[in-house]
Amino acid sequence: MKRCMLIVNPTAGRERAKYHKNTLKVQLESMFDAVELRQTGQAGDATKWAEEAVLTGFDSVFCMGGDGTLNETINGLARGNKPVKFGFIPMGTVNDLARALQMPLHPEAAIAMLKNCRTVNVDIARANDRYFINTIAAGIMPAAVGHVSIEQKTRLGPLAYFLTGIKAMQTHQTSLFKIETDDGQAIYRSPMIIAMLTNSVGSFRNIAPQARVDDGKIWLAVFKDFNYLDLLKIVPEFLAGTPLSSEFMTLKTLTHGKITLLDDPFLSTNMDGDKGPDFPLELQILPSFLTVYVPA
Ligand SMILES: Nc1ncnc2c1ncn2[C@@H]1O[C@H](COP(=O)(O)OP(=O)(O)OP(=O)(O)O)[C@@H](O)[C@H]1O
Structure with missing residues (x-):
């Protein structure tokens, strides 16, 4: 039955x-x-x-x-x-x-x-003792989008998250991340990192347009700090669907890895739109699970 x-x-x-x-x-x-x-x-x-x-x-x-x-x-x-x-x-x-x-x-x-x-x-992928299917993200933008109200969501839909995030980026807060993968380790100062499994993030497809739901990869974007002129360039391009260039982020793929926060113990993560596990993050792909x- x-x-x-x-x-x-x-x-x-x-x-x-x-x-x-x-x-x-x-x-x-x-x-x-x-x-x-x-x-x-x-x-x-x-x-x-x-x-x-x-x-x-x-x-x-x-x-x-x-x-x-x-x-x-x-x-x-x-x-x-x-x-x-x-x-x-x-x-x-x-x-x-x-x-x-x-x-x-x-x-x-x-x-x-x-x-x-x-x-x-x-x-799907595991982050510590939990699993995600879209994204796990940390930094100024993911922290801000956690506070988008139901009224804003109703009025603006996915754009509510984008506009709130862009506003938050202007505070220029950054964190120091250590990223360990099979290729070695690197340290980045960044306002935001996003590990994603699909090509749609917050409804936009500009960050990892090549990502496929079954490619067996975690796509990790480490953003650079955007100044005012960068934003003037990025926002219209982003809304028009243009892929974000390497001028503004480092994009890498991994099957497993570890992300440690080196200077801000209080930065929380956002996993598939809700609060995620705390740093350090041990990431592992579960291909075609x-x-x-x-x-x-
Ligand atoms: N009966 C309930 N009352 C309150 N919260 C609930 C109840 N059942 C489930 N939840 C919680 O509601 C949270 C939000 O649900 P969900 O993300 O599915 O909807 P949403 O917030 O309307 O979606 P979105 O964030 O995409 O707009 C879930 O994480 C879940 O833990």
């Missing part, structure tokens, strides 16, 4: 799940013998339930929510560590994974897509 667990965050995406969860359940009932719908009541539920689904022999786990719910569900699947297929209906502000997988961003269209879908294998439902 093929069973599917459906995890819904009722608070995600300005509480829109209530309009779509029953349509999704009906669609899943046409694909599986049984569908178990669970609604999260607090942070941590999605991880706990996804792990339970793996350990109790479910065929697939679906989630409906923003990037935070997605990250929690993937953490449960990774902890369970057995092959269980994963599907999701994007309901957040940015939805980087959906963008990277060319999935419809509107919940109705994403549910309809399941009528004609296939699965692909997608990399996740089997994900995507458009056929």
Whole structure:
């Protein structure tokens, strides 16, 4: 018997799940013998339930929510560590994974897509004792975007994060990072570092446009400090989709590595849009770990 667990965050995406969860359940009932719908009541539920689904022999786990719910569900699947297929209906502000997988961003269209879908294998990565599927970032910009309000997100969408981040960059705060990889170690003073698995970061594709969801690589961007003239050049280019040049960042790939903060013990990280683990970060790619439902 093929069973599917459906995890819904009722608070995600300005509480829109209530309009779509029953349509999704009906669609899943046409694909599986049984569908178990669970609604999260607090942070941590999605991880706990996804792990339970793996350990109790479910065929697939679906989630409906923003990037935070997605990250929690993937953490449960990774902890369970057995092959269980994963599907999701994007309901957040940015939805980087959906963008990277060319999935419809509107919940109705994403549910309809399941009528004609296939699965692909997608990399995830571990950072210390947690897992991510899009990004782990640290520095002045990621710290600022953690404070974007629901009103700003509603009004501006992903642009709310971009504008808040650009404003924060003008404080010119930098941190000293030591980055150790197979190629050796290097020390950088930087306002921001981003380790990413997909080509979509905060909805933009300018940082690592070559990144593929299954390339087995972590793409690490270490940004240079932007002055006012740099920003005048970068912002219009960035909004037009031009890839960011090496004049403004160092981009490298790794399969595993360690990032240590040398001068600021209080810098926090942002992982898939929510608070991530603290430095030092031990990063490890898990190639093609996740089997994900995507458009056929
Ligand atoms: N019932 C609940 N009440 C409050 N918070 C919850 C509940 N269920 C889950 N959460 C938490 O809500 C957090 C935010 O959810 P999520 O990121 O999915 O939506 P979102 O904030 O609307 O999306 P985005 O940040 O992309 O706009 C999750 O990290 C999760 O831990």
